[in-house]
Amino acid sequence: MAENYTSTLESALNWARKYSLFSYPFVTACCGMEYMATAASKYDIARFGAEFPRFSPRQADLLFVVGTITEKQAPALHRIWVQMAEPKYVVAFGVCASTGGFYQNYNTVPGCDQIVPVDVYIPGCPPRPEQVLDGLILLQKKIQEGTTWVQRRDRGEKHGGEWVTPRPRQPGHLPIIS
Amino acid sequence: MSKADLDKLVAQFPSAIVSTHSNCGDDTAVIRSETLLSVMRWLKGSLGFDFLVDLTAVDFLGRDPRFEVVYHLRSMQSGSRLRIKVPVACSEDGPNPAVDSVISIWPAANWQEREVWDMFGIKFTGHPDLRRVLMYEEFVGHPLRKDYPKEKRQPLIRRDYSME
């Protein structure tokens, strides 16, 4: 089914999915403060159906990558993405997660899209809660349209699960990502 | 700030001292690396510098000796501070430079020496477990050396975009 074809049932399913996002905040740096502000009562991300941060990736379908990702963390981030429930979506929260931000050094991943497929990028250092909500609404729009990465992969437009480990791994240290 | 501790150190180990200064009240002594352990043991035992505040290094690329290991000491009794610097030479593609480990004097030096090894590639003789502490084991080189390429990256994993 290569063409972008959406049945009524799928449309109803997507409608249900976009209003019941369970987020997993992968918080590594200062953007976490703004994530908390977004989740707390003043900006209240619950109004958009993304109410409940789950701190287990197995119970989440929306991965918020919040903050700087280092090369050493990259295998852990990828493993979390693999563990999440399908269909899953990824939001890069802040410029560090989107592009590496102002870091250009030996240890910062230049954007978490090098590790996991990102659906929505939210710029800002850190982004204001309004921007985050805007990004969430954009994600909901993409889910309804069926244009997130996982939905396109399920339609056969993308291939998933192909990862490369450029450096030879040495036994006895970090777990091997397969 | 009194220079008393610095003066006592100079009087006790005149041959170990390369230079001293007290810029802005920061008492500093540059000492020769062979004398490091005996000087440090005396500083802790006789002058009461029981707190190793920080242990770090500086890379003066192009200077000989190239590296300098810096120890910041504090006495919890008198409150005085002292900075000890040890120049460490490094030949161009010779083995890693080395200084004596001060773990036997301040156990807190353990991870700080590992960090200096990780970032600058300075070996600490006598360290029980000199592994990288911040970078991953697969990392090649020492990133805070001035000759480490600024934009060089050594990723552990990457997405294969050619598959999409």
Ligand code: SF4
């Ligand atoms: S984008 Fe700015 S606020 Fe967010 S993690 Fe990076 S440095 Fe911190």
